[in-house]
Amino acid sequence: MSQQLHVDENKCAGHALCTVIAPDLFEMDDRGKAIVIGQVDDANLAEAEEAVAECPALAIAMTSSGS
Amino acid sequence: MPGAGHRHDLVGLVSGRDGVLVVGASLAGLRTVHELRTCGFDGAIRLLGGEQTLPYDRPPLSKGYLAGTVGTEAVQLTSEEELRSLDVEFVRGVHARSIDLDARRVSCDDGTDLAFDRLVAATGGHAVTPQWVRDLPGPGVLRTVEDADGLRGLVRPGTRVVIVGGGFVGSEVAATLCSAGVRVTLLVDGDVVLGRLGPRVAGVFTDLLRRRGVEVRSHATVIDATPDESGVHLVLADGTTLEGDLALAAVGSAPTTAWLGELAGPHAAPMTVDRHGRAHERVWGAGDVTGTGHWAEAVRQARVAARSIVGREDRTTHRLLDEVPYAWTDQFEVKVQTLGRPAATDTFHPLPGHDVGSLCFSGVYSRAGQVTGAVMADRPQDLARMRRHLAAPTRVSAVLDDAVASGESA
Ligand SMILES: Cc1cc2nc3c(=O)[nH]c(=O)nc-3n(C[C@H](O)[C@H](O)[C@H](O)COP(=O)(O)OP(=O)(O)OC[C@H]3O[C@@H](n4cnc5c(N)ncnc54)[C@H](O)[C@@H]3O)c2cc1C
Numbered sequence: 001m002s003q004q005l006h007v008d009e010n011k012c013a014g015h016a017l018c019t020v021i022a023p024d025l026f027e028m029d030d031r032g033k034a035i036v037i038g039q040v041d042d043a044n045l046a047e048a049e050e051a052v053a054e055c056p057a058l059a060i061a062m063t064s065s066g067s
Numbered sequence: 068m069p070g071a072g073h074r075h076d077l078v079g080l081v082s083g084r085d086g087v088l089v090v091g092a093s094l095a096g097l098r099t100v101h102e103l104r105t106c107g108f109d110g111a112i113r114l115l116g117g118e119q120t121l122p123y124d125r126p127p128l129s130k131g132y133l134a135g136t137v138g139t140e141a142v143q144l145t146s147e148e149e150l151r152s153l154d155v156e157f158v159r160g161v162h163a164r165s166i167d168l169d170a171r172r173v174s175c176d177d178g179t180d181l182a183f184d185r186l187v188a189a190t191g192g193h194a195v196t197p198q199w200v201r202d203l204p205g206p207g208v209l210r211t212v213e214d215a216d217g218l219r220g221l222v223r224p225g226t227r228v229v230i231v232g233g234g235f236v237g238s239e240v241a242a243t244l245c246s247a248g249v250r251v252t253l254l255v256d257g258d259v260v261l262g263r264l265g266p267r268v269a270g271v272f273t274d275l276l277r278r279r280g281v282e283v284r285s286h287a288t289v290i291d292a293t294p295d296e297s298g299v300h301l302v303l304a305d306g307t308t309l310e311g312d313l314a315l316a317a318v319g320s321a322p323t324t325a326w327l328g329e330l331a332g333p334h335a336a337p338m339t340v341d342r343h344g345r346a347h348e349r350v351w352g353a354g355d356v357t358g359t360g361h362w363a364e365a366v367r368q369a370r371v372a373a374r375s376i377v378g379r380e381d382r383t384t385h386r387l388l389d390e391v392p393y394a395w396t397d398q399f400e401v402k403v404q405t406l407g408r409p410a411a412t413d414t415f416h417p418l419p420g421h422d423v424g425s426l427c428f429s430g431v432y433s434r435a436g437q438v439t440g441a442v443m444a445d446r447p448q449d450l451a452r453m454r455r456h457l458a459a460p461t462r463v464s465a466v467l468d469d470a471v472a473s474g475e476s477a
Contacts (some may be wrong), residue, residue, distance in 0.1 A: 010141065013126075014402065015363060015393060016450035023451070032402050032447035053105070053383065056366045 003040040004063050005048060009033055011059035021054055022047035034059070087376065088173060088181055090163045090326075091189035092116025094124065095354025095365040097144055099187050100155050102373035112155045113181065115173075117162040117190075120212065121145060126362055128215040129239040130397050134247060135219065142212065163190070163326045168347060173326075185349050187372055188327060188338055191365075192320035192355035197231075199292040200316040203299050208316050209236060221313055224248030229301060229311040231289050233260030235396045237317030238276065242399045245281045252311065254287035254303075261396070264405070265415045265432065268442055271423050272398050279399060289314075322356045342388060344372035351375060361394040391457045401426050404450055407440030407457050415442075416463060418449075418470040429453065433463035 005025060007018075014032035018025070025038040025048055040048045040062070052060045087103060089096045092114050100112055116122065122144040131137035150157050162176040166186070173181045194208035201207065205221050206214035218240075222228060226249050230237050233255030241253045241260075253260065253276065259269040260276060260283060277283055288304040298312035324331030324338050330346050331338045337358025344351045351372040354365035367390050374384045395404045409432035421428035429449040432440040438461045441453040452473075456466050 013362075014395070014404070014447050014450070016447060016454070019451040020454055028447040028450065030448070050383075054386075056363050058101075 002065060003045065003048065004065050005036045005040060005052075006061045006063065007034045007036060008059045008061070011057045012055075013057045013059075015056050017054050017056065018051040018060060022051045026051065086111040086113065086182070086184045087187065088183035088185070089114045089187045089189055090173065091191055091323075091354070091356065092118070092122045092157065092159065093189070093191055093354075094122070094144065094362065095191065095356070095369045096187070096189035097122045098366050098369035099189060099353055099373050100153055102370045103377065104153050106374060106377045106379050108373070108377050110184075112153070113158060113183075114150075114155050115158045115161055115163060115175070115181065117160070118211070119160045121147070121150075121159075123212055124362075125210070128212065129209060129236050130243060132212075133209075133215050133219055133240065133243045165326055166328055166330070166350075168329075168350070171349065183349070185376055186351070187376075188324075188330070188346070188350065188352040188356050189354050189369065190323040190326065190356050192322050192360065195316070195319045195321050197289070197316050197318060199289055199301075200231075200314060203292055203294050203314055205313050205315070207314070209240060210320065218313075218315065222247070222249050225250060226313065227298065227311040228252070229254065229299070229309060229314040230317055231287075231314065232317035232319070233257075233262070233273075233283070234317060234319060235261070235394075237315075238272065238398060239396060240315065240317060241276055241281045242279070242397070245276070245279055246399065251280075252282045252284065252309065254284050254289065254309075256286065256288055258285050261398075261403075263411050264403075264442060265409070265411050265413060267415045267423060268430070268444075269411075271426060272401075272403070275398060275401070275426065289316075320355065320360060322358050324356060327356075340368075342371075343375035344368055345375055361392070363393045389458065391454055393454075401445050402447065403445075404443045404447065405440060406442075406450075406453055407432070407438070409440030409442075410434070413439050414463075416467060419467060420470075431456070431463055431466050436462055436464070438463050438466055 012033045018034050026034045027037045029035045052062050123142040124144050127142050164174045164176050166173050194210040206217035229252045230241050231254045238260045241251045245251045259273040261269045261272050289301050290304050291302040293300050299314045301309040321335045322337040338352040338356050340346045340352045346352050353368035353372045371387050391406050413432040413434045417430040427445040429443045429446045431438050443449050
């Protein structure tokens with residue numbers, strides 16, 4: 001099992017909190033939308049979960065996928 | 068375990084033991100409900116909303132929704148399905164009229180009384196509606212989706228619209244309508260639009276509006292307006308007159324507190340809350356009703372209030388309590404993001420190498436050498452770093468040195 005992060009572009013309003021909480025996992029693109037730049041692993045899972053919970057626009061989701 | 072039986076405890080003579088009544092079903096109200104459930108609150112929740120619609124989002128009303136580039140789905144904050152899964156009873160189209168703190172009861176305009184154990188006031192704000200706009204055709208102000216629909220239905224390319232007020236909403240509506248071929252005159256009471264950003268930053272956005280065809284008139288105040296066969300006839304304080312097909316007052320919003328009685332100050336003063344959003348042993352407030360006026364702040368306050376209600380004090384609670392105020396506005400294609408609460412009189416420093424005139428820049432504001440805020444125009448990539456700088460008291464020289472050290476330039 002691995003965890004996959006998704007940003008809903010329509011909901012993302014560019015607040016960039018995810019890039020503060022998990023700079024290795026998110027970056028702002030030049031349209032001001034967050035994009036996923038890293039893989040979730042044991043070391044950053046807590047940060048990933050926090051980024052999901054903290055997004056003011058509720059735009060980030062994490063799903064498990066079979067590996 | 069509280070079950071469905073708690074529901075009706077909220078109504079009638081018996082007070083619910085753990086029922087939360089949220090008044091105002093928009094951003095702050097809905098996010099309060101969301102956070103209560105996320106934090107494991109399993110008591111009854113009732114959400115009372117004055118509007119007939121499902122909760123919707125306001126920022127698009129002056130941007131894409133007004134332009135017609137996004138539809139109703141883009142403003143929807145939730146769905147019937149999500150409301151069911153949040154196990155919230157949503158009462159729509161009913162307004163709270165008054166509150167009785169001793170009896171723990173809210174009286175509504177449909178004649179019902181709703182009891183509560185704890186209450187969250189999230190009734191937001193309403194557009195300030197000057198007397199002169201009341202008799203004019205069209206919505207006159209922009210706050211609700213009906214206002215936006217009304218305005219959109221009345222403008223065509225070539226329609227002459229006079230917008231009064233150059234704050235966030237007035238300038239955005241001017242940009243949106245002008246891009247659609249509407250002939251816009253924007254009256255501002257000071258020198259520039261977006262005056263809160265200080266003369267230097269405000270100046271470039273005033274110039275942008277002018278370059279795109281908006282006629283911006285400084286130091287212009289409307290004292291009277293009358294509808295006539297050809298549209299509207301406005302009289303300004305300096306005695307000049309102005310004709311248009313339509314006029315819109317974008318002169319700010321006022322917190323909707325009339326129903327709160329002693330919990331709000333006199334003369335439409337905002338509700339007073341402590342840093343946890345608490346106003347009274349059993350009452351909290353979140354969002355524009357507390358006088359804040361920005362989207363991200365409404366979300367933050369809603370989450371803080373919900374956490375205070377359930378007594379959750381963890382790392383997230385502390386981060387929310389310390390969060391740097393954030394807001395944004397779209398000026399044509401330029402997204403302008405602000406952090407902190409700079410005053411218009413603070414000194415503005417573009418980051419080294421950033422050119423304000425290029426409309427792609429970041430900069431910080433300072434007072435007595437201390438950073439008070441930041442602005443990013445079309446520079447979302449700087450937001451995270453600026454948030455970190457503003458998280459603690461910082462000297463402006465430290466921010467500017469850091470920008471040089473990290474080799475940042477626009
Ligand atoms: C056109 C427009 C554009 C905006 N753009 C931006 C932007 O770009 N960036 C930004 O940061 N912010 C923006 N804002 C501000 C942002 O939308 C508000 O901060 C936000 O809506 C606040 O949410 P709220 O839930 O506190 O209040 P509101 O959104 O005002 O909602 C309050 C709700 O309570 C209901 N209500 C009122 N009285 C009662 C009552 N007595 N009983 C029951 N229900 C009641 C109302 O009907 C309403 O649905 C914009 C606002 C407008 C109007």
